[in-house]
Amino acid sequence: MTSPESAATPSPRRSLPTVSSGQGAAGCHGRGNREAAAASGETSEAVQELLRDYPLGPHDQPQGMCPAFGSLRVGLRMRRTATILSGSACCVYGLTFTSHFYGARRTVGYVPFNSESLVTGALFEDIREAIEKLADPQHYDAIVMTNLCIPTASGVPLDLLPKEINGVRIIGIDVPGFGVPTHAEAKDVLTGAVLRYARREAEAGPVARPKDLVQDGPTVALIGELFPADPMGIDALLRPLGARVGTTVPPREWRELYRALDADVAAAVHPFYVRAVGEFHAAGRTVVGSGPVGAEGTAAWLESMGEALGAGASRTGEAVDRATAATRAALEHQGIRGRIVVSGYEGSELLVARLLVEAGAEVPYVGTALPRSPWSDPDREWLESRGARVQYRASLEQDVEAAREADPDLVLGTTPAVQAAKEGGTPALYFTNLISARPIFGPAGAGGIAEVIRGAIGGRERLARMRSFFDGVGTGHATGYGHVGVPERRLTASERHARARADRSGKAGEAA
Numbered sequence: 001m002t003s004p005e006s007a008a009t010p011s012p013r014r015s016l017p018t019v020s021s022g023q024g025a026a027g028c029h030g031r032g033n034r035e036a037a038a039a040s041g042e043t044s045e046a047v048q049e050l051l052r053d054y055p056l057g058p059h060d061q062p063q064g065m066c067p068a069f070g071s072l073r074v075g076l077r078m079r080r081t082a083t084i085l086s087g088s089a090c091c092v093y094g095l096t097f098t099s100h101f102y103g104a105r106r107t108v109g110y111v112p113f114n115s116e117s118l119v120t121g122a123l124f125e126d127i128r129e130a131i132e133k134l135a136d137p138q139h140y141d142a143i144v145m146t147n148l149c150i151p152t153a154s155g156v157p158l159d160l161l162p163k164e165i166n167g168v169r170i171i172g173i174d175v176p177g178f179g180v181p182t183h184a185e186a187k188d189v190l191t192g193a194v195l196r197y198a199r200r201e202a203e204a205g206p207v208a209r210p211k212d213l214v215q216d217g218p219t220v221a222l223i224g225e226l227f228p229a230d231p232m233g234i235d236a237l238l239r240p241l242g243a244r245v246g247t248t249v250p251p252r253e254w255r256e257l258y259r260a261l262d263a264d265v266a267a268a269v270h271p272f273y274v275r276a277v278g279e280f281h282a283a284g285r286t287v288v289g290s291g292p293v294g295a296e297g298t299a300a301w302l303e304s305m306g307e308a309l310g311a312g313a314s315r316t317g318e319a320v321d322r323a324t325a326a327t328r329a330a331l332e333h334q335g336i337r338g339r340i341v342v343s344g345y346e347g348s349e350l351l352v353a354r355l356l357v358e359a360g361a362e363v364p365y366v367g368t369a370l371p372r373s374p375w376s377d378p379d380r381e382w383l384e385s386r387g388a389r390v391q392y393r394a395s396l397e398q399d400v401e402a403a404r405e406a407d408p409d410l411v412l413g414t415t416p417a418v419q420a421a422k423e424g425g426t427p428a429l430y431f432t433n434l435i436s437a438r439p440i441f442g443p444a445g446a447g448g449i450a451e452v453i454r455g456a457i458g459g460r461e462r463l464a465r466m467r468s469f470f471d472g473v474g475t476g477h478a479t480g481y482g483h484v485g486v487p488e489r490r491l492t493a494s495e496r497h498a499r500a501r502a503d504r505s506g507k508a509g510e511a512a
């Protein structure tokens, strides 16, 4: 059965450059697809907006997981929200596997395609049918439909889906690897989409009342997936200003979006949520960047908050003095000595680096896979004034090279950066699991991070013993062979392609 909206909608398919598979010569997230789409001038509005909002930089393609994992995780964490993917089966397998590995405990819907359904536009009909079957208001407030690389590149127009079926909101998003460089930015794609939907609902008329709506003073909406204790710590910092934390986005349920938009000020604690920030601006809210990390960072952030909230100089001064004293005391108690290279793809790298410097560490390099943003400019300026080099859209190669040059006591980074550091005998910690998964704001953050950092720096001797124990077992293709019977190294797929290309161009040159 089709809804009135769907009956009126033809089977559409936009004319876009198509790709034969998700794993082109430039890799599944390659620049090539993106440039081809942009250069053709035939990109859908959705792809053009992605190109505008998530610019390329020195680091032009994800070197981590599929970006769509970010938006998928945000959707899976929202109550009464169904998520559906459309893309290559291998992509969907990887995304659902990773989701369940991280404890999703929720079903992920899948609309498959083949060459015919892509070419004829039948995939759009399949998607619409799947959504209509799922749109049961008894179970769901919203359905998030995500186009992965191939449906996006093929122009499957999710913006033509009905906006609502049986009272269930339909949110269509395109999250291709060639348009969204990191999984962190994909979180923003969905957060921005649901905020926009909720803002338009609120503008159109009365909406459901959010639970625990704060009404006795101004509130601040926090932007970013924060460690669960952090909003409480930030709330304690805001109370002397007469304000409270209203809620955090990405949200856990639909009504929280109304509470977020009802806030007086939005705090772009994670600085890469450009679309979410755009929605707060559209709702007329002031947005404050950076975050309350370390004593100086907390003081600067509270001053900006005091101004944005209209708290007055004297009240703000008292709040700053109180927070600064508590944070400084925690930092003095937890001093860190050592040179630390920081890198990651979470978007909180600059904040963590600030905290480390205030705790006594030397930080010569901060690499982040995220792009430059006005919301992290205060942190960048602060770090650069203390001798740190900040690299936006940092590639793995840049992070590894920076760590090699700095000869640090500790590397914080992604899995391959950590592996490279440990292979060289430098202690290293995985940023995502060991640094992001702890509070970093206010006095609690100042007191919490030092222990894990000191423990890791103190592990150099143990690492040296491990290296000497495994010395001579071989590396790379020779791992496990030692020096005897080492097999010939086989070329990787990209090396084989490069050789074939070189052969072809050589033959073409001879023929000419």
Ligand code: SF4
Pocket (backbone or CB within 6 Å): 022, 023, 028, 029, 066, 067, 068, 087, 088, 091, 094, 148, 149, 150, 176, 177, 178
């Ligand atoms: S959907 Fe993700 S895994 Fe699949 S081709 Fe695109 S970026 Fe790669």
